[in-house]
Amino acid sequence: MSTTTEPGNPTGSTTGAPVFSVQNLWKVFGPKADQVPADPALAALDPAGLRARTGCTAAVHDVSFDVRKGEVFVVMGLSGSGKSTLVRCLTRLIEPTAGTIAIDGEDVRAMDRTRLRELRRHRAAMVFQHFGLLPHRTVLDNVAYGLEIQGVGKAERRARAKEIVAKVGLDGMEQRRPSQLSGGQRQRVGLARALAVDPQVLLFDEPFSALDPLIRRDMQEEVVRLHREEGRTMVFITHDLSEALKLGDRIALMRDGRVVQLGSPEEIVARPADDYVREFVRDVPREQVLTVRTAMRPGGCGAPDHPGALPPDAVVADAVKAVARSGRAACVVEDGRCLGVVDHARLLGVVAGVESPAEEAV
Numbered sequence: 179m180s181t182t183t184e185p186g187n188p189t190g191s192t193t194g195a196p197v198f199s200v201q202n203l204w205k206v207f208g209p210k211a212d213q214v215p216a217d218p219a220l221a222a223l224d225p226a227g228l229r230a231r232t233g234c235t236a237a238v239h240d241v242s243f244d245v246r247k248g249e250v251f252v253v254m255g256l257s258g259s260g261k262s263t264l265v266r267c268l269t270r271l272i273e274p275t276a277g278t279i280a281i282d283g284e285d286v287r288a289m290d291r292t293r294l295r296e297l298r299r300h301r302a303a304m305v306f307q308h309f310g311l312l313p314h315r316t317v318l319d320n321v322a323y324g325l326e327i328q329g330v331g332k333a334e335r336r337a338r339a340k341e342i343v344a345k346v347g348l349d350g351m352e353q354r355r356p357s358q359l360s361g362g363q364r365q366r367v368g369l370a371r372a373l374a375v376d377p378q379v380l381l382f383d384e385p386f387s388a389l390d391p392l393i394r395r396d397m398q399e400e401v402v403r404l405h406r407e408e409g410r411t412m413v414f415i416t417h418d419l420s421e422a423l424k425l426g427d428r429i430a431l432m433r434d435g436r437v438v439q440l441g442s443p444e445e446i447v448a449r450p451a452d453d454y455v456r457e458f459v460r461d462v463p464r465e466q467v468l469t470v471r472t473a474m475r476p477g478g479c480g481a482p483d484h485p486g487a488l489p490p491d492a493v494v495a496d497a498v499k500a501v502a503r504s505g506r507a508a509c510v511v512e513d514g515r516c517l518g519v520v521d522h523a524r525l526l527g528v529v530a531g532v533e534s535p536a537e538e539a540v
């Protein structure tokens with residue numbers, strides 16, 4: 179769902195206003211955990227070394243990033259890489275060991291209990307995999323529950339809940355109980371309940387991993403749609419690379435508590451930061467992720483009519499079709515200006531993951 183690419187910005191540093199700003203965050207589990215971030219010799223150890231020396235696990239290891247307003251920020255990694263711990267630290271569902279976290283510039287680590295409750299209820303609501311629906315309440319009352327806690331009056335909360343139930347595609351199911359719903363429908367209720375309180379940020383903890391593949395795809399599309407329509411900021415945990423590539427504007431790829439690469443899906447696939455990331459993305463169909471902006475030979479085509487004009491965010495798969503159909507190179511055009519040219523050699527080079535010096539005439 180990425181709409182913004184950042185050529186030449188493989189670290190994914192921010193350009194938009196941050197909602198969450200995280201600096202040098204650590205979460206260490208184990209005895210004398212707070213000594214680990216402060217001691218450079220301990221901080222430099224790998225997980226096995228740290229465990230042997232101290233009995234500790236650095237679930238989050240000196241992590242810094244911003245979540246920008248309106249983006250879908252995906253935290254991805256294998257099981258045990260630290261995703262859940264990192265995202266729970268954002269609202270202090272898990273207390274960080276060291277580092278700073280700010281939401282809209284406000285220090286989260288300095289918040290008292292009342293302020294924290296307010297943060298979790300109104301500003302950064304979590305959608306869990308096991309959505310914790312109340313079994314004896316109807317769909318409508320489950321969705322209205324968050325509003326009830328906020329003290330919203332009955333008529334208003336029912337009206338708002340009804341609106342949100344329709345938004346997530348559960349029209350007509352308002353009076354059912356959770357046991358009368360499928361897994362995907364229950365997940366929608368969980369999503370609706372989080373949306374009802376209109377939080378600034380939605381935090382999703384592997385929400386769809388228990389769903390079967392078709393329902394999972396439906397829910398992913400639902401998230402894409404909600405994001406497109408509402409532009410809500412979302413932080414989304416997944417261990418599934420294709421889900422991350424589909425949903426993320428940017429992806430933080432974690433390994434052993436560290437963020438090994440932070441960037442757009444295209445950056446991660448086109449320019450893996452190290453061998454670990456390269457191996458991770460090895461089987462990604464590159465032509466579905468990389469755009470012609472990456473594939474093109476920069477520079478104008480010189481032709482007046484820009485043959486086969488493609489927008490710069492067209493994926494390589496579309497360019498392959500266009501070039502195969504016309505039998506000639508195509509221009510990459512933005513606002514009537516030719517940014518570059520893609521030809522057979524460049525497209526094949528991108529698909530194969532090799533540089534392609536050969537050039538063909540437009």
Ligand SMILES: Nc1ncnc2c1ncn2[C@@H]1O[C@H](COP(=O)(O)OP(=O)(O)OP(=O)(O)O)[C@@H](O)[C@H]1O
Nearest residue numbers: 207235237255256257258259260261262263264417
């Ligand atoms: N309460 C705890 N005490 C000790 N170690 C913990 C605790 N919680 C998590 N860990 C360890 O921290 C590391 C990161 O765990 P975390 O649950 O954040 O990973 P994850 O990437 O979310 O994994 P999964 O995808 O399996 O949920 C793991 O090594 C885990 O064993």
